[in-house]
């Protein structure tokens with residue numbers, strides 16, 4: 001066969017293939033439409049937080065992926081978190097000079113460049129070897145505050161060496177000496193506030209996590225790593241204290257020198273109690289729907305608590321934030337700042353430190369863009385009139 005015939009034959013073959021694959025391998029529509037669930041193989045493909053989720057689901061073992069995404073019972077609370085953000089809409093104002101944006105916020109006497117904080121998440125070695133160290137390095141590089149978790153695999157001293165700004169999250173323990181020991185270590189290491197998580201009188205029923213954890217040995221999975229904040233203390237180190245009540249928290253408040261926030265408040269009544277006993281801040285949270293089913297979305301809870309605390313006690317919220325516009329909605333409804341959990345854990349699981357950085361860049365850039373569209377160049381410009389809630 002002559003070379004010209006060979007070339008024509010190849011062209012015809014390729015044209016035929018393109019035609020055939022129009023319906024088989026590579027549908028033409030797939031080339032035109034932006035896919036809802038694309039295959040994400042590299043960090044360069046990642047455009048949004050859903051892409052980080054997708055990448056984590058492809059790269060992690062089922063046990064590690066479900067450690068991140070699992071939620072309590074039938075997932076009703078986790079879904080309510082998202083549904084609340086989808087219902088609320090933005091009322092943008094036009095013709096405001098938005099050429100200079102300022103996303104900084106003052107909290108407990110410190111200026112933070114962004115109101116997007118990293119929520120505490122324990123046991124990050126389940127999803128990446130560098131665990132909390134990678135997260136802290138990313139937080140430091142991007143200028144976001146990280147709430148380091150009591151149940152971290154790396155110790156608070158090691159996390160602090162990354163140069164990140166940190167608060168420290170505590171779980172109640174029946175052994176108050178252990179609690180005080182960890183709080184003192186966090187303070188000595190340079191954390192600037194303590195966050196006591198109060199939504200855990202028991203462990204949430206996360207069935208997907210339990211299912212895959214049982215089958216862990218059958219697939220590839222990471223060995224359990226020790227908890228870095230537990231090693232120095234010699235006495236009992238139990239976590240979870242069903243006896244903890246408001247009096248006990250008031251007692252702890254007296255003993256801590258750092259500002260104390262309560263994480264897990266979801267009603268006006270409890271926000272009022274928190275203010276009454278003099279806590280320094282509240283984080284509205286249902287643990288990302290990991291503890292209880294049948295809970296309300298945290299954005300739905302926000303107005304009643306903001307009504308109680310606005311202008312008196314710093315108020316943060318978390319649960320279901322996946323877009324910069326979600327951060328805006330939370331601030332408009334009364335939060336001073338927000339925390340994110342799964343978004344950065346997907347980034348960590350899929351791409352390590354670079355994935356966490358990507359997560360923070362995406363949310364910060366989307367948030368800045370929302371500020372521009374809404375006509376609110378600073379956080380102080382955002383008001384409840386900038387959002388619309390359906391009746």
Ligand SMILES: Cc1cc2nc3c(=O)[nH]c(=O)nc-3n(C[C@H](O)[C@H](O)[C@H](O)COP(=O)(O)O)c2cc1C
Nearest residue numbers: 119120121122149197287288318319320340341342
């Ligand atoms: C894998 C995982 C581990 C978590 N570990 C903790 C923890 O140790 N302490 C805590 O207070 N909250 C913990 N949380 C809850 C987060 O701090 C946060 O409330 C929640 O993730 C926010 O919801 P989001 O994931 O929808 O952003 C964890 C969440 C996840 C997903």
